[in-house]
Amino acid sequence: MDLDGARRIGFHVEQSFRYAYREPVTALAQKLVVVPRRRHGDLYRRSHRLAVTGAAHARRARLDAAGNTVVRVVAARVEHAVEFRLTATLDRVVGDGPPNLPPAALRDPRLLRATRLTTPDDALRDLAADCAGPDPERTAEQACAAAHTALTYEYGVTSVSTTAAQALAGGRGVCQDSAHIMLTLCRLLGVPARYVSGHLVGQGGTHAWVEALVPRGDRAVALAFDPCHGRRAGNGYVTVAVGRDYADVAPTSGTYVGAPGGTLTGSRKVSVVSVE
Template sequence: MLLSIDHVTTYRYDSPARGVVQSHRLTPSRFEGQRVLAWEVSVTGGVEGGSFRDGAGDWVQGWSVKGPVEEIEVRVRGQIETFDTSGMLKGHREMVPPEAYLRDTPATEADEALRLLAESARHDEPLSYAHALAFAVAGAIAYRPGVTDAHTTAAEALAAGEGVCQDHAHALIACARVAGFPARYVSGYLFADAEGTPHEAAHAWAELFVPGYGWIGFDPANRCCPDQRYVRLGSGLDAREAAPIRGTARGAGAEHLKVAVSVQPPEAVKSTASQSVATQSQAQ
């Protein structure tokens, strides 16, 4: 599947920041499930810094913006070809051993309820157990936008019984680690949900390391494994570690964030552009 990505993150500051430093994981992962055709990241007023591929195989790019600055726009534009690998992360190079992803974080620490949920899904066969864990999380946490926030933990989301993709991923990671599976959080994009409804937003899911298979992605929010509708950016122990943009601003003013993401087939982008040109011509 050919997909065009347009992802804009806008930062606004109540009072001008003296400077901003950011670390980006905004470049798609290199593995058999996707191939980048064109990709560009820009930062208004930004100076590109050092870059490297980390031990998890993610491309990390540094940026800095000199102040005073009241607004910064980080824009990602690109085209990518995706392939269905049944959720398996084939051909992905990384140096971090899977066992490193057995560590808990505050967001993924399992309480008694999460431990019981993991036990309720138990299977003797590892792959079946991994699938059962994903379905158990999907059944225990209803998808409900706006009921949780960036700091909600897996335990809190399970107790509430509702949340968003971040909460599903955190809860699955917590249950998987209880079951002995190394597990990690994955950030990326999703073209459409399981019913085919355009998603047009950043998305998150989890990967579990299953003996005999390696890393496999599971998306409890959509009750499936990632396929050609998904674009993988990067991973980490939890949402904070896997965040596409991390940074800090020097200054006393509050920071306000706005995100807009569009994931479309290239033909739709061309069609939208043509309609826009036609409308402008008629107006003239």
């Protein structure tokens, strides 16, 4: 399908996470960042449902400071397993443009300062020195290319706690690591940038990429780059949440009281249901 040549695209997302325990656990507290944003540039969430099965529970949903939907689930006791299952439908209306932000976003310290996962070392500073362009957009393009070249894709050699400096030193990693390297480069060069968690049509797992904020007239716009693939993010990318780094938008995280050794399994399917 020629998604990048379409005028309108419909998506259907199905995603599940299942935690299983060897014996009952108590005081489960789960944070879920899996519901796509209500609107993100030309992408509109039309409907969604988040089902929780396996335990009596209470939930609360709210928008965080970045406009992401955060759902918190608490359960007094889980006997065997608890499952979270999302279904959502979305439309991309091509031509509605990238996300627009107020000009103050270009000076947002949260998007310019290093985080624990994006703290630079000398190697990242040296790499950034080669990425400076004549304007913020060109700088972001060169940071994307540099992050892409710096890593060989390999699953299982890094974790959610791997920093950009550690990933660069190892030379191998996944999309999350490429995104953290690009974020570090952009911020070193004064380009505000944010981590994007979402889905890429045709890819098995969730995906991560970067939005660089650049001036456009009297506004700021968020331009999406995929450093894992070394390209601009096109119409096959479905945004769920944005933050400073992975830690802000981890799809699922939480705590419980009980014996260690629980197992997490998940599934995800993103379907294109209409193209015009």
